[in-house]
Amino acid sequence: MSAGRRLALALALLGGALALVAAISLFVGSAALSPGAVVRALAGRAGAESVESIVTLQIRLPRVAAAALAGGALAVAGVAFQGLTRNPLAEPAVLGVSSGAAFGVVVAQIFGFGLSVLEALGVATFAFAGALLAAAAVYLVAVVPGGLSIQTLLLAGVIVGIFFTSAITVLISIVDFNRLGGVVHWLLGNLAPIPAASLALFAALSLLGFWLVLRHARELNLLALGEEAAVQLGVDAERLKRRIFVAAALLTGTVVAFTGPIGFVGLVVPHLLRGVLGQDNRLLVPTALLGGGIFLLAADTLARNLVSPAELSVGVITSFCGAPVFVYLLRTRYRVSL
Amino acid sequence: MNALVEFASVGFTYPQPERTREGGFTLTDVSFGIADGEVFGVIGPNSAGKTTLLRLLTRVVPAERGEIRLEGRPIARLAHAELARRVAVVPQDAPRPFPFSVEQLVLMGRYPHGPGRFFESDDDRALARAAMAATGVLELAALPLEQLSGGERQRAMLARALAQEPKLLVLDEPTSHLDLRYQAETAALIRRVNAERGMTVLLVSHDLNLAAEVCDRLLLLSRGRVARVGPPAAVLERDTLEAVFGCAVSVEVNPVSGRPVVQVAWPQEVKRSSLAR
Known part of the structure; x- marks a missing residue:
């Protein structure tokens, strides 16, 4: 089967699965709504002020959309970082880039940015700047003549992550805690409902990052052979690396700005997809967008319902899935590639 | 010339x-x-x-x-893809963190001929198959590079360079x-x-x-x-x-091809001393 056909088939299957998980997520939750009530609300046949309308349209629907977007963007960022660093273990949280973005968000909150669209754009800008800063720091710490070694890169990511997490703690301690009320909960990943206009901004920024990575998916394949080989095959490697770097930071910063630093999505989803589809980034990038959405949506549905009426942070679920995958990769793939 | x-x-x-x-x-x-x-x-x-x-x-x-x-043109003024359409390199064995298949590797040689394309064209695929056939790796097309021997991998890289039509x-x-x-x-x-x-x-x-x-x-x-x-x-x-x-060398002539053959003039054998046992 040609690559194009495989991609179409995979996208159709994943699209169906995403619709299914989204539907399930709309129908379950701590507010005990009957399926009929949810359908009525979705069809617009329930009163605007009715409980089913508010729960379904103003709480569950935006949350489903945010989860799908955040998961998709994080998985694409994972594929991008893996291609950029030629390291199957790279992803935004492991590399400390999420922590840098989170630092940016906390700084923005100190400046008093709120929830309006314009302010959300401000927060996203700070998060993007933080992500760029952290990614540049990791790169500078890890780079040696001849490339990036897997071990050094991971260590650099850990160090940079710790640094920014500490910086966040310092900020929280010295600034009036009430102004940063939700920060601690948010730091574990928070898919609280986002206003529709901000959600649109979230989608636009995520899709911009996705498009940048997708455009260069074929070149990312060549970069996997090493920078020298990529240049000899006609790729402008320096330009490619800059663009992927910016796109991955944009995706990470955007997700962190709107939902907090959710870890391991960028590791688990691309790894599963690689197992089925192989290493071709032209297949991985678009399927990661859908696959990441499915994964985070499922994780969030679990987080909302496992200990209902209380709620787990979605980051807890993704970490419980991601940590074993990380260890598995570290013990297997990591070894052969040494 | x-x-x-x-x-x-x-x-x-x-x-x-x-x-x-x-x-x-x-x-x-x-x-x-x-x-x-x-x-x-x-x-x-x-x-x-x-x-x-x-x-x-x-x-x-x-x-x-x-x-x-x-x-006649300075290569500094050629775009990377232009250069790669004319010069192809068969590298020494390189580290491969992601296990691409032989066919995927060979198809990468078609990149400079259509850098704007997302997927390779049918022509690209035909040329890649011809290149794999020429170096004897066509039957290995679907295998990941990791599973190949050193010689097979080298022939796969040669096939990629041929697909580049340099x-x-x-x-x-x-x-x-x-x-x-x-x-x-x-x-x-x-x-x-x-x-x-x-x-x-x-x-x-x-x-x-x-x-x-x-x-x-x-x-x-x-x-x-x-x-x-x-x-x-x-x-x-x-x-x-x-x-x-x-170091000292000796140069002889290959009797079949008439080309020079270079050999190290190995140091004379040293008699073992009775102490070195």
């Missing part, structure tokens, strides 16, 4: 931190030409500058002094990981590619005898400078080699 490649007083120095790495130092005033259609060899001791010369030619690093021209095929140490049989096959392949496809071949190797056997002309590098250029019999001459390599 027209010159396909010209090096005109090319100089290059690696930045300080890289100087400690293998192959890293200075190239000084390197001038030579490769004629269209010839098989040209670059030889020399380790860290004589062979790898650097190859990197300069493929614009992995830019020349600091002098100029490198391809078909004017100049560069082979970087093609026999460094291969046993005798594959060395013979490599020599045969170089001749076939040159004769049947009319490709100019640049062979970079520390294997003097392979180079002497298949090349029309040789360039001997020594400490970043050109020591000799010319036909194998003129370059592989005892005094020159002893000076460049810093």
Whole structure:
């Protein structure tokens, strides 16, 4: 089967699965709504002020959309970082880039940015700047003549992550805690409902990052052979690396700005997809967008319902899935590639 | 014959931190030409500058002094893809963090012919299959590279370079990981590619005898400078080699091909002392 056909088939299957998980997520939750009530609300046949309308349209629907977007963007960022660093273990949280973005968000909150669209754009800008800063720091710490070694890169990511997490703690301690009320909960990943206009901004920024990575998916394949080989095959490697770097930071910063630093999505989803589809980034990038959405949506549905009426942070679920995958990769793939 | 490649007083120095790495130092005033259609060899001791010369030619690093021209045009003014449509490299074995299949690897050789394309065209796929057939890896097309032997992997990389349809095929140490049989096959392949496809071949190797056997002309590098250029019999001459390599050698003539054969003049056997037991 040609690559194009495989991609179409995979996208159709994943699209169906995403619709299914989204539907399930709309129908379950701590507010005990009957399926009929949810359908009525979705069809617009329930009163605007009715409980089913508010729960379904103003709480569950935006949350489903945010989860799908955040998961998709994080998985694409994972594929991008893996291609950029030629390291199957790279992803935004492991590399400390999420922590840098989170630092940016906390700084923005100190400046008093709120929830309006314009302010959300401000927060996203700070998060993007933080992500760029952290990614540049990791790169500078890890780079040696001849490339990036897997071990050094991971260590650099850990160090940079710790640094920014500490910086966040310092900020929280010295600034009036009430102004940063939700920060601690948010730091574990928070898919609280986002206003529709901000959600649109979230989608636009995520899709911009996705498009940048997708455009260069074929070149990312060549970069996997090493920078020298990529240049000899006609790729402008320096330009490619800059663009992927910016796109991955944009995706990470955007997700962190709107939902907090959710870890391991960028590791688990691309790894599963690689197992089925192989290493071709032209297949991985678009399927990661859908696959990441499915994964985070499922994780969030679990987080909302496992200990209902209380709620787990979605980051807890993704970490419980991601940590074993990380260890598995570290013990297997990591070894052969040494 | 027209010159396909010209090096005109090319100089290059690696930045300080890289100087400690293998192959890293200075190239000084390197001038030579490769004629269209010839098989040209670059030889020399380790860290004589062979790898650097190859990197300069493929614009992995830019020349600091002098100029490198391809078909009369300075390569610094060619886009990367334009250069890759004319010059293809068969690298030494490289680390591969992601297990691509043989076919995926070979299809990558089609990139410079359509960098704007998302998927390869049917023509690209047909050319890739033909290249795999030419180097005998067509039946391995679906296998991940990791599962191939060193020789098979080398032939897969050669197939990728052929799929690139270059004017100049560069082979970087093609026999460094291969046993005798594959060395013979490599020599045969170089001749076939040159004769049947009319490709100019640049062979970079520390294997003097392979180079002497298949090349029309040789360039001997020594400490970043050109020591000799010319036909194998003129370059592989005892005094020159002893000076460049810093050891005693003997040069004979292969009775079949008439080409020079270089051997180390091994030190005389030393009588074992009764203490060394």
